[in-house]
Amino acid sequence: MTKTVEFYFDLGSPATYLAYTQLPKICAETQSELTYIPMLLGGVFKATGNASPAMIPAKGRYMFQDLDRFAKRYGVPLRINPHFPINTLMLMRAVTGIQLHQPQRFHDFIDCLFKALWVEGRNLNEPAAVAAVLTEHGYDPQEILALTNDESVKAALKENTETAIRRGVFGAPSMFIGNQLFFGQDRLDFVAEALRQS
Structure with missing residues (x-):
């Protein structure tokens, strides 16, 4: 029986970006399926009383240094976005809309947004910057905006x-x-281990 990893993600998290770069490889190596589930991290924080580690200055400085270490270990680019934190409500609605209505474009869509945020350092708090990224990657910003306003x-x-x-x-x-819940990109070794278990 094929195992599945359900990946709850929000584009606005740099740790999530790092997990995103590694999970497909882990699933391929373990012959597992990867299911992407977009969620709104702000909603999760509000409901659970949690907050970004970056809200505590000393912890935030450490977290960004640690993420940089992991990026080097993984061999992937990472630039901490100078505009962090990013309000991802519209972005995550767009991701959800693409997943529902244009699933064949889903992987390309999240890839271009993850890279815009965590490689290029773009200010995706700004609608004009979002529109520019979408246009560069062959998406119609007005079509995407319509998806974000769709009630479904x-x-x-x-x-x-x-x-x-x-x-x-x-x-x-x-x-x-x-x-079984695994939290954090620094727990991917446990994810891989669980997938290898019969």
């Missing part, structure tokens, strides 16, 4: 977020194998 898309993202909270998610990235 809003409802799907809300449901994903509420489901994550019910399952015990308190931050991102969060990964489930069955009912």
Whole structure:
């Protein structure tokens, strides 16, 4: 029976970006499936009383240094976005809309946004910057904006977020194998280990 990793993610988390760069390889090596589940990290924080480590200056400085160490270990580019934190409500609605209505473009869509945020350091708090990134990658910004205003898309993202909270998610990235939760990109070795177990 093929195992599945459910990957609860929000684009605004640099740790989630690092997990995103590694999970496909881990799943390929373990012949497992990877399921992407967009959620709204701000909603999770509000419901659980959690907050970004970056809100505590000393912890934030350490976290960014640690993420840089992991990026070097993984051999992937990482630039801490100078505009962090990013309000991801519209972005995550767009991601959800693409997943629902244009699933064949989903991987390219999240890839261009993750890279815009965590490689190029773009200010995706600004609608004009988002539109520029989308246009560069062959998307119609007006079409994407329409998706973010679609009630079914809003409802799907809300449901994903509420489901994550019910399952015990308190931050991102969060990964489930069955009912077992793994939190943080620094726990990917445990994810791989669980997938290898028969």
